[in-house]
Amino acid sequence: MFLLKVFLTFFKISALTLGGGYAMVPVIQKNLENKGWMTTEDFYNLLTLAQALPGPIAFNTSWMVGKRIAGMPGAVLAPVAVLLPPFFAIVAASSIIMSFGDNAYVQGFLKGAYGALIGMIAGLVFKLYKNQTWNIYRIVLICASIAVVIFKGDLIIPLFVFIIICDYVREIRRGDCR
Amino acid sequence: MIQMMLMFFKIGFISFGGGWAIVGIIKDEVVNAGFLTLEQFNEAVSVAQMTPGPVSVNVATYVGYSSYGLLGAIMNTVCLVMPSVIIFNIVLLILKKIKVDRKKLLSALKMGTVLMLTYTLIGLTNTVINRAEYMTFIISGISFLLFMFTKIDPIFVILGSAFLGAFVFA
Numbered sequence: 001m002f003l004l005k006v007f008l009t010f011f012k013i014s015a016l017t018l019g020g021g022y023a024m025v026p027v028i029q030k031n032l033e034n035k036g037w038m039t040t041e042d043f044y045n046l047l048t049l050a051q052a053l054p055g056p057i058a059f060n061t062s063w064m065v066g067k068r069i070a071g072m073p074g075a076v077l078a079p080v081a082v083l084l085p086p087f088f089a090i091v092a093a094s095s096i097i098m099s100f101g102d103n104a105y106v107q108g109f110l111k112g113a114y115g116a117l118i119g120m121i122a123g124l125v126f127k128l129y130k131n132q133t134w135n136i137y138r139i140v141l142i143c144a145s146i147a148v149v150i151f152k153g154d155l156i157i158p159l160f161v162f163i164i165i166c167d168y169v170r171e172i173r174r175g176d177c178r
Numbered sequence: 179m180i181q182m183m184l185m186f187f188k189i190g191f192i193s194f195g196g197g198w199a200i201v202g203i204i205k206d207e208v209v210n211a212g213f214l215t216l217e218q219f220n221e222a223v224s225v226a227q228m229t230p231g232p233v234s235v236n237v238a239t240y241v242g243y244s245s246y247g248l249l250g251a252i253m254n255t256v257c258l259v260m261p262s263v264i265i266f267n268i269v270l271l272i273l274k275k276i277k278v279d280r281k282k283l284l285s286a287l288k289m290g291t292v293l294m295l296t297y298t299l300i301g302l303t304n305t306v307i308n309r310a311e312y313m314t315f316i317i318s319g320i321s322f323l324l325f326m327f328t329k330i331d332p333i334f335v336i337l338g339s340a341f342l343g344a345f346v347f348a
Contacts (some may be wrong), residue, residue, distance in 0.1 A: 098276015
């Protein structure tokens with residue numbers, strides 16, 4: 001009944017995580033780590049691919065994780081589990097939810113969740129930095145790119161591609177020299 | 179309805195960066211095509227925020243539901259998420275054909291992820307700074323520590339923070 005467990009885990013994460021797709025990424029990571037289904041290292045490999053593809057990050061992450069831990073059935077069940085709770089919430093309750101929109105407590109509730117989201121993404125970034133093999137070339141590349149996107153955010157996609165190509169070409173060349 | 183499905187399918191292809199980046203694209207497309215007015219769209223976003231799950235998918239679902247009912251909701255959701263699966267399989271095929279060093283490519287991709295996630299973090303932080311709600315960062319600090327050093331399920335961290343937020347900000 002491993003598949004059912006996978007389904008329920010993703011269903012639970014999706015149903016209870018406020019703050020959008022990015023909030024779900026650290027939640028998924030921690031759950032996988034706690035359950036012993038996937039190492040942090042493996043998770044980052046998948047997250048990298050999920051990032052590189054278009055589309056919602058939570059959806060991309062869920063079907064890749066599902067595929068890795070439970071094969072093809074997992075690749076179908078995990079994203080379905082992610083999509084179902086918000087789907088029902090919207091279809092069944094959009095009119096009710098609407099009327100809560102201006103309520104100060106609801107707004108505060110969302111702001112609090114947003115705070116948690118920042119903290120956990122920071123944790124994810126921290127772990128990601130710790131997991132890399134760093135060298136001077138990479139440090140310069142990343143620092144320069146971050147400096148650029150702070151001032152020109154719309155360059156993020158070209159820079160993303162640029163970094164990948166630079167790093168890949170360099171690693172290949174370094175390999176040849178040895 | 180076919181027109182709307184195609185629109186979301188297209189959005190699925192071009193929506194890199196996830197989350198709010200996609201919401202921005204959806205807004206331009208949906209409002210320009212006349213499916214929703216700007217005001218209706220903002221309502222859609224606030225519903226999407228308050229419902230759990232990925233914001234971009236929720237917006238797509240809401241737009242579909244409000245225009246064409248249940249079928250529209252299902253179709254929009256499917257159309258938005260299909261392109262990533264298709265592209266992934268195409269990329270896999272290409273990678274099989276040309277010779278690449280997988281380990282090195284993955285390592286290079288990870289450098290890209292470092293940039294992407296850092297950028298996401300900067301974006302999230304900027305929103306708080308713009309609203310000048312610095313209390314948020316205290317909640318973030320606590321969440322960071324709980325995430326890093328305990329085994330607590332992050333769902334409880336988020337829900338706990340949300341209740342704390344209801345007290346602090348309301």
